[in-house]
Amino acid sequence: xxxxxxxxxxxxxxxxxxxxxxxxxxxxxxxxxxxxxxxxxxxxxxxxxxxxxxxxxxxxxxxxxxxxxxxxxxxxxxxxxxxxxxxxxxxxxx
Amino acid sequence: xxxxxxxxxxxxxxxxxxxxxxxxxxxxxxxxxxxxxxxxxxxxxxxxxxxxxxxxxxxxxxxxxxxxxxxxxxxxxxxxxxxxxxxxxxxxxxxxxxxxxxxxxxxxxxxxxxxxxx
Numbered sequence: 111x112x113x114x115x116x117x118x119x120x121x122x123x124x125x126x127x128x129x130x131x132x133x134x135x136x137x138x139x140x141x142x143x144x145x146x147x148x149x150x151x152x153x154x155x156x157x158x159x160x161x162x163x164x165x166x167x168x169x170x171x172x173x174x175x176x177x178x179x180x181x182x183x184x185x186x187x188x189x190x191x192x193x194x195x196x197x198x199x200x201x202x203x204x
Numbered sequence: 205x206x207x208x209x210x211x212x213x214x215x216x217x218x219x220x221x222x223x224x225x226x227x228x229x230x231x232x233x234x235x236x237x238x239x240x241x242x243x244x245x246x247x248x249x250x251x252x253x254x255x256x257x258x259x260x261x262x263x264x265x266x267x268x269x270x271x272x273x274x275x276x277x278x279x280x281x282x283x284x285x286x287x288x289x290x291x292x293x294x295x296x297x298x299x300x301x302x303x304x305x306x307x308x309x310x311x312x313x314x315x316x317x318x319x320x321x322x
Contacts, residue, residue, distance in 0.1 A: 114268040127221035134228035146302040157252040164259040164280045173272040176279040183286045190294030194301035
């Protein structure tokens with residue numbers, strides 16, 4: 111059994127775990143009672159989609175998908191910092 | 205050598221998937237925001253950083269990717285380090301903002317930050 115076949119066998123077990131986790135994070139993001147819960151759920155969702163895109167880059171043998179993961183991780187950090195700044199001082203201040 | 209790197213990466217991806225699922229369940233079931241931060245740490249560090257480093261090792265060991273395995277491995281390691289730094293800093297900033305703006309209803313046994321207001 112070559113390594114490529116082992117990888118595709120591994121993906122049969124790993125992809126459902128990630129998709130289930132995404133659905134549960136999305137439930138919390140839609141349900142969240144306060145705004146910080148929503149931002150925390152979107153934050154976790156973004157980081158996990160970044161990890162999932164790295165897996166998909168190996169799955170589809172494409173180097174372009176991985177460059178989106180870096181941007182997505184930085185975007186989630188930016189969202190955290192802007193919302194925290196707005197909640198503390200009632201302005202974003204660019 | 206290739207097989208060793210590949211299987212280390214595969215084990216890290218499986219650990220990441222399991223941590224991701226448990227982090228998501230905790231984020232859904234825990235009672236208030238400050239306790240949910242604990243599950244969010246399991247979901248980001250265990251569920252994103254560990255599989256990103258795992259994909260890096262796995263791509264280094266996979267010859268079926270051809271020449272792009274170094275690109276995928278390098279970008280995975282860079283993304284892993286970014287998430288490792290950004291997730292902790294972002295969660296801390298959110299917790300500080302939630303405490304400062306008094307959004308979350310909770311009954312703490314003790315609140316050391318309460319005296320620091322003003």
